[in-house]
Amino acid sequence: xxxxxxxxxxxxxxxxxxxxxxxxxxxxxxxxxxxxxxxxxxxxxxxxxxxxxxxxxxxxxxxxxxxxxxxxxxxxxxxxxxxxxxxxxxxxxxxxxxxxxxxxxxxxxxxxxxxxxxxxxxxxxxxxxxxxxxxxxxxx
Amino acid sequence: xxxxxxxxxxxxxxxxxxxxxxxxxxxxxxxxxxxxxxxxxxxxxxxxxxxxxxxxxxxxxxxxxxxxxxxxxxxxxxxxxxxxxxxxxxxxxxxxxxxxxxxxxxxxxxxxxxxxxxxxxxxxxxxxxxxxxxxxxxxxxxxxxxxxxxxxxxxxxxxxxxxxxxxxxxxxxxxxxxxxxxxxxxxxxxxxxxxxxxxxxxxxxxxxxxxxxxxxxxxxxxxxxxxxxxxxxxxxxxxxxxxxxxxxxxxxxxxxxxxxxxxxxxxxxxxxxxxxxxxxxxxxxxxxxxxxxxxxxxxxxxxxxxxxxxxxxxxxxxxxxxxxxxxxxxxxxxxxxxxxxxxxxxxxxxxxxxxxxxxxxxxxxxxxxxxxxxxxxxxxxxxxxxxxxxxxxxxxxxxxxxxxxxxxxxxxxxxxxxxxxxxxxxxxxxxxxxxxxxxxxxxxxxxxxxxxxxxxxxxxxxxxxxxxxxxxxxxxxxxxxxxxxxxxxxxxxxxxxxxxxxxxxxxxxxxxxxxxxxxxxxxxxxxxxxxxxxxxxxxxxxxxxxxxxxxxxxxxxxxxxxxxxxxxxxxxxxxxxxxxxxxxxxxxxxxxxxxxxxxxxxxxxxxxxxxxxxxxxxxxxxxxxxxxxxxxxxxxxxxxxxxxxxxxxxxxxxxxxxxxxxxxxxxxxxxxxxxxxxxxxxxxxxxxxxxxxxxxxxxxxxxxxxxxxxxxxxxxxxxxxxxxxxxxxxxxxxxxxxxxxxxxxxxxxxxxxxxxxxxxxxxxxxxxxxxxxxxxxxxxxxxxxxxx
Numbered sequence: 001x002x003x004x005x006x007x008x009x010x011x012x013x014x015x016x017x018x019x020x021x022x023x024x025x026x027x028x029x030x031x032x033x034x035x036x037x038x039x040x041x042x043x044x045x046x047x048x049x050x051x052x053x054x055x056x057x058x059x060x061x062x063x064x065x066x067x068x069x070x071x072x073x074x075x076x077x078x079x080x081x082x083x084x085x086x087x088x089x090x091x092x093x094x095x096x097x098x099x100x101x102x103x104x105x106x107x108x109x110x111x112x113x114x115x116x117x118x119x120x121x122x123x124x125x126x127x128x129x130x131x132x133x134x135x136x137x138x139x140x
Numbered sequence: 141x142x143x144x145x146x147x148x149x150x151x152x153x154x155x156x157x158x159x160x161x162x163x164x165x166x167x168x169x170x171x172x173x174x175x176x177x178x179x180x181x182x183x184x185x186x187x188x189x190x191x192x193x194x195x196x197x198x199x200x201x202x203x204x205x206x207x208x209x210x211x212x213x214x215x216x217x218x219x220x221x222x223x224x225x226x227x228x229x230x231x232x233x234x235x236x237x238x239x240x241x242x243x244x245x246x247x248x249x250x251x252x253x254x255x256x257x258x259x260x261x262x263x264x265x266x267x268x269x270x271x272x273x274x275x276x277x278x279x280x281x282x283x284x285x286x287x288x289x290x291x292x293x294x295x296x297x298x299x300x301x302x303x304x305x306x307x308x309x310x311x312x313x314x315x316x317x318x319x320x321x322x323x324x325x326x327x328x329x330x331x332x333x334x335x336x337x338x339x340x341x342x343x344x345x346x347x348x349x350x351x352x353x354x355x356x357x358x359x360x361x362x363x364x365x366x367x368x369x370x371x372x373x374x375x376x377x378x379x380x381x382x383x384x385x386x387x388x389x390x391x392x393x394x395x396x397x398x399x400x401x402x403x404x405x406x407x408x409x410x411x412x413x414x415x416x417x418x419x420x421x422x423x424x425x426x427x428x429x430x431x432x433x434x435x436x437x438x439x440x441x442x443x444x445x446x447x448x449x450x451x452x453x454x455x456x457x458x459x460x461x462x463x464x465x466x467x468x469x470x471x472x473x474x475x476x477x478x479x480x481x482x483x484x485x486x487x488x489x490x491x492x493x494x495x496x497x498x499x500x501x502x503x504x505x506x507x508x509x510x511x512x513x514x515x516x517x518x519x520x521x522x523x524x525x526x527x528x529x530x531x532x533x534x535x536x537x538x539x540x541x542x543x544x545x546x547x548x549x550x551x552x553x554x555x556x557x558x559x560x561x562x563x564x565x566x567x568x569x570x571x572x573x574x575x576x577x578x579x580x581x582x583x584x585x586x587x588x589x590x591x592x593x594x595x596x597x598x599x600x601x602x603x604x605x606x607x608x609x610x611x612x613x614x615x616x617x618x619x620x621x622x623x624x625x626x627x628x629x630x631x632x633x634x635x636x637x638x639x640x641x642x643x644x645x646x647x648x649x650x651x652x653x654x655x656x657x658x659x660x661x662x663x664x665x666x667x668x669x670x671x672x673x674x675x676x677x678x679x680x681x682x683x684x685x686x687x688x689x690x691x692x693x694x695x696x697x698x699x700x701x702x703x704x705x706x707x708x709x710x711x712x713x714x715x716x717x718x719x720x721x722x723x724x725x726x727x728x729x730x731x732x733x734x735x736x737x738x739x740x741x742x743x744x745x746x747x748x749x750x751x752x753x754x755x756x757x758x759x760x761x762x763x764x765x766x767x768x769x770x771x772x773x774x775x776x777x778x779x780x781x782x783x784x785x786x787x788x789x790x791x792x793x794x795x796x797x798x799x800x801x802x803x804x805x806x807x808x809x810x811x812x813x814x815x816x817x818x819x820x821x822x823x824x825x826x827x828x829x830x831x832x833x834x835x836x837x838x839x840x841x842x843x844x845x846x847x848x849x850x851x852x853x854x855x856x857x858x859x860x861x862x863x864x865x866x867x868x869x870x871x872x873x874x875x876x877x878x879x880x881x882x883x884x885x886x887x888x889x890x891x892x893x894x895x896x897x898x899x900x901x902x903x904x905x906x907x908x909x910x911x912x913x914x915x916x917x918x919x920x921x922x923x924x925x926x927x928x
Contacts, residue, residue, distance in 0.1 A: 012306065017246025037250045101239055105231040106247045111268035112255060 003045040003125045010080050010129065013073040014039045014047065022049065023068040024060035032056050039071055040099055042123060047084065048095050050103065051120040061086045067124070079132045084124035096121045159186055160317060167325045171332045177209030180297065180322040185211060187314055188283075188307075190299040192276045196222070196229050197287075197295035197326070205229055205296055207274050220274030227273030229296040232284040236293055238312060242281040242304050281305035285315050287323035294323045374408025374588040375415055376555055377548025381540035385412065388537045393419035396495060398488050398507045400532035402514065403539025405628055406589030409510040410471065412539050417467040422506055425466025428459045433475035440476065444483035460487075464503035471510040474518055478525055478838055484509075485528035517713065521752070522796040526836045542584040542591060549580050552588060556595035557607055568602050575609035582614045585627020585639070622691070623651055623703055640703060648706040649690055675702040677746055678773045685737035687757070687769045707769060709759035710913070712826055716753065719912060721829040721857055724865050725899035726766065728891045730758065731823055733768035735888035738819070741773075742812035742884055748773060749810070751818035752798040753825050765905035796841040797831050798822065801875050804842045813877035816887055820872025820880075827853040827861055832873060846875070864894045 014020075019035040026032070034057050040048040047069070051058060061067060065086035070079055090096045100118040107116040163183040167176055181193045192212035196205035199221075207220040225234040232239050241247070258267060275282070281301045287294040297319055307315075375386060392399045393416045403409045410429065417427045430443065443458050460468060470476075470484070487507070494501040509532055518524035542549065553571055561568040571579070575598075584590055598609050623640035629650065630637045640651035675692035692702030712730070716722065722730075734756055741748060748755075750772060761767040800817035802810060824832045833844035850873045854861040868890050874880045881887040891897060 015243065016304075017243025017250065019250060037247065097235070097237075101231055101235055101237065102241060102247075104225075105228045105239060105241065106244070106251055108225060108230065109227040109271050109273050110248070110251055110255060111270045112251055114268060115254075115258070115266060116251070 004128055005044040006041075006047075006082075006126055006129055010071070010131075011041050013071050013076070013080055014041050016071075016073070018072050018074060020072070021070040022057060023070075024057050025064050025066070026060050027063040032060055036069075038099065038102070039069065040095065040121070042095060045126055046087070046123055047082070047126060048090075048099065048121045048123050050099055050118055051089065051122045052103075052116060052118060061122070066127075069124075077134060081130045081132060082126050083128040085127055087123045087125050089120040089122050091120050093121075095123070156187065156314060159183060160314070163318060164321055167321055168328075170325075171329045173326065173329050173333075174209070176322065176325045176329055180318065180325075181209060181211040183318050184297065184299050184315070187318070188299065188311065190301055192279075192301065193297065193299040194229070194274060195295065195297050195322075196233075196274075198224070198233065198293055205233055208295075213276070217274040222271070222273050226271050227275070228282050228284045229273065229298045232286050232296050232298075233293060236286045236288065238283070238285050238316065240281075240283045240307050240312070242306050244282050245278065245280045276300040276302065278302045283307060283315065285319040287319055287326065289320075289323040289327035292327070294326050297322065373552065373555055373559075373592060374411040377545060377551050379545035379547045381545040382548055385537065385539060386415075389415045390419060392416050392535055392537060395535075396420075396422075396506050397492075397535050398509060398532055400515070400536040401508060401510045401539060402536065403510075403512070404541045404587055405512055406587035407539045407541050408588050409512075409539050410469065412537060413467070413469040413508045413510060416508060417469075417506075420467070420506065422466050426463050427467050427469065428463040429469045429471065430459055432470055432472040435476065435480075437477065437480065440480040441483065444480065444487045460505055461503050463505045467506045467508060469508045469510065472512070473509045474511045474513050474515060474524060478523060481525035481528050482837070485525055485531060488528070488531050517717070517754075520713075520797065520831060521754070522835060522838050522841045542587040546580055549584075549591065550576055552591055553579055553595055556592050557599060560596050560599040561602075564599060566599060566602060567605055568599055568607050569605045571607045571609070575607060578609050578611055578614065583627065623649060625651055639706065650704045650706045651701055652704065653701045672700065673773075677741075678702075678704075680744070681737075681740055681773075683737045683740040684761075685733045685768055685770055686740065686773075687771050707757050707759045709757060711771075712753035712756045712758060712822065714754075715758060716826055716829050721859055722826045723859070723900070724827065724861050724894075725896040726905075727823055727826045728865065728894055728897045729766065729900045730756065730768050730826065731819065732888050732891050732897075734770055734819060734822075735884040735891070737768075737770035738812070738815055738884040739888070742815070746773070747810055747812055748815050748818075749803065750795055750798075751815050751822060752795050753822050754795075756822060760909055763902070765902060765909050766900070796835075796838040797833070799842070799845055800877070801846045802877060804845050811877070812883060813880045816872050816880050816884065817874075817877070819884075819887070820869050823865075823869045823872065824850070824853055827859075827865075827869070828856045830856060862894050862896055865891075865896075868894070 015038055017037075019037055020039050021033060022036050023031060023033050036049055038050050040050075042048050049069075067084050067086065069082045069084055071082070072079055096118070099121050103116050103118050104113060107113045163179060167179045170176060170179075177195050181195060184190060184193050193210065194207050194213070194217055195209040197208045198204075199206050202224070204221050204223050207217045210217050222230045224230050228239055228241065228244075255267060258264065275298070279300045279302060281304055282298060284296055284298040286296055375382060375389075389412060399413075399416060401409045401412050403412075413429075414427060417423060432440075435443065443460055445458075473481070473484070476484070484507075491505065491507065494504075515524050515529050515532070519526055519529045542552075550571075553576065557568055557571060560566075579591070579594075586593070594609065594614065595607075598607050601610075602608070623642055625638040625640050627639050628636055629639050636653045638651045638653065640649045641647070642649065672692075675689060678687065679689040679692070687707070688705040690703040690705065692700075710718075734751070738748065738751075748770070751770070755770060755772045757769045757771050759767050759769060798818040798821040800810075800814040803814055821832050824830070832850045833841060833848060835841040835844055850870065852861075852866045853869055854863070854866045868881075868887070872880055872887065881890060
């Protein structure tokens with residue numbers, strides 16, 4: 001699979017604070033859906049997802065690296081659907097630090113520091129991206 | 141167009157650059173923290189259009205941030221705190237990194253939903269305490285920047301908005317520039333504030349120290365005034381004696397030469413020295429007072445050594461150095477060991493030579509020397525350095541005793557009354573006439589000092605404006621056993637002799653005290669042992685020609701003393717010095733009496749070891765004139781004991797001018813013939829008025845005793861000396877004791893065989909005393925005019 005370049009327009013949508021939907025699938029073909037609070041723009045071809053407490057998602061991704069990610073643009077009244085492929089995990093470095101700092105800044109003031117612990121920044125390559133106008137999933 | 145107008149990037153850049161220049165100029169132009177905060181927040185608002193901003197500073201503990209300035213909050217957040225590591229500003233402080241969040245509200249909502257879910261599912265215990273971070277209500281976008289100066293975290297700036305807002309990388313650079321300038325300015329202002337605070341503290345310390353020094357200066361001035369008053373006291377009066385003394389002081393003050401100031405205890409020697417200093421060109425320099433008897437050998441060597449070899453920079457200053465430009469007063473010079481006197485002589489010689497050279501030198505010191513005794517006697521008996529004495533005699537002042545200037549007593553007494561009344565805050569204006577007569581009639585053995593003490597006591601006890609003197613206070617004296625000390629008669633190598641009076645019998649007596657001041661423990665023990673021996677030995681002797689011992693003991697203060705019969709007369713040293721050589725027949729008669737005393741002592745196995753004219757005292761005892769008493773058995777030893785037991789460790793017992801060769805050589809077996817040698821020396825003195833040998837120091841004298849044949853007395857004086865007596869004296873002075881008379885008894889017998897032995901009659905003796913010392917016959921003379 002080849003990596004595609006994400007358009008600039010998706011950048012503000014990725015980490016806009018609106019939960020994104022991540023769909024993974026086990027080796028046996030059993031799907032799983034979960035919600036992510038943050039999706040980070042790494043570069044035009046990669047995003048980073050926070051690995052916090054998604055045990056089933058992690059297990060699926062380790063068995064089957066392909067996943068589907070839907071982020072919502074409430075202001076633009078549209079969804080963006082990304083086909084992504086797990087690449088690697090980072091437990092240090094600038095991406096990890098930036099993600100951890102943002103999570104901790106919010107969690108620390110609300111007594112959630114011990115729960116919202118960033119274990120790793122999982123880096124995915126973007127294999128396709130598709131905008132679906134007029135269908136903001138958040139309304140569902 | 142505002143800087144956050146993004147429509148024209150070039151114009152925006154120019155405006156940003158201008159703004160940064162402005163902020164740099166403004167923020168660096170002030171050291172007021174409040175102004176720096178305001179400029180920083182205003183700049184951020186201008187650059188990015190934020191209406192709300194908070195400035196946090198890290199507190200001293202480094203564990204929390206405190207809001208010190210705000211914009212758009214109406215001051216509500218001032219003083220608010222957030223721990224490092226909590227909330228957006230806390231995380232920025234912890235990570236020391238920039239943080240931008242443009243979805244704070246949504247992220248919080250998401251977190252809140254998660255939290256609610258956990259609570260509903262019973263997981264509340266896993267949730268920690270929430271913390272209210274100072275921030276804008278409903279904040280959506282937030283950017284927080286660490287304030288770093290020289291890699292030191294100072295605080296955090298947080299700008300906030302209720303609208304979503306994204307920042308570009310350029311924005312971040314701009315924010316970093318403003319933050320760095322702000323941090324740098326805050327750090328400078330803080331350092332300035334710390335410096336100001338340190339400066340204030342230093343100023344406070346300087347003020348405190350100055351006040352302390354002023355207090356000390358005031359005390360020093362008071363001490364100086366006190367010293368001046370002490371100077372003033374003894375020299376007051378209009379008597380011829382004090383007028384002469386003041387004239388002598390004025391003469392001595394006009395030059396820089398050393399001065400020998402001789403006078404009895406308490407008469408005003410120090411006052412005289414201070415007056416010379418005060419009237420001299422050195423008056424603005426230091427007056428340094430050194431009490432010689434208290435000097436250890438090491439002190440003295442250092443003191444006088446620095447006069448010969450100036451101290452190098454950084455070396456501890458000796459009192460000689462401290463007296464540079466001023467005056468050094470050496471009190472009690474006669475008590476200094478003769479070896480150290482030589483150093484003083486050399487120091488004076490160097491000072492003279494340097495003054496004559498006309499070249500400035502250090503230490504430039506004027507030396508004044510105080511002595512309580514006539515140093516001529518000390519020189520004659522080789523206890524004082526001849527060269528030093530010659531040098532000191534160039535300028536000598538005799539301070540009169542108070543008894544010699546009784547007309548000054550009223551003015552002195554009134555002066556002391558005024559002074560002590562003022563000090564004690566008492567209203568005492570005068571002295572009652574009977575009391576003044578009492579003061580004028582008293583003998584004042586302690587001189588002006590005693591007068592001052594008597595007045596001090598009386599002022600303390602006074603109750604009215606007119607001072608009354610209690611007669612008892614004049615006769616009180618110091619109590620030793622059953623005796624009171626009335627006045628000092630003499631002082632010598634071992635101690636002092638005082639006129640004492642028995643408390644009940646009113647019998648006068650001579651009280652001898654051991655001197656222990658300035659003597660270390662070992663020497664003190666040895667001296668006391670020697671003193672005790674003298675007392676015990678003397679008490680056991682019954683010869684009428686040996687001084688009688690009444691009592692002895694140790695006072696409450698540890699002073700050893702013994703009480704002897706009080707003798708009215710004079711010793712042979714003083715007699716010959718005052719009246720010249722004695723006729724041969726009188727010498728024979730006196731020597732025979734000395735032999736009588738020694739016969740008993742020798743028969744008991746005791747050797748006196750310090751026979752000399754000063755220890756042969758001539759008195760009038762009832763109808764017997766020229767009655768001789770042998771004094772001072774302080775160096776006595778038995779013929780069985782080792783010499784070291786009774787002599788000071790490292791010292792030679794006896795008086796150098798009269799010591800037998802075997803004593804000089806330290807031979808262990810000393811017998812009665814050592815006393816006969818000394819008696820021969822004493823006979824020589826009586827017949828000729830001269831010592832057997834002359835030497836500049838003790839060592840020279842010792843050499844003569846061992847090696848130099850003496851001249852016959854008849855060859856030294858023109859007065860006739862019978863040949864038999866001449867030969868007898870020379871026999872006594874034989875270097876080998878076997879060549880001397882075998883005993884005091886033999887010597888007495890030989891003396892009796894001299895042709896003129898019977899020529900000195902009672903009548904001649906009585907006539908002599910009547911003519912030369914009538915006061916002795918009336919019992920009013922000083923019991924002992926001089927002392928060994």
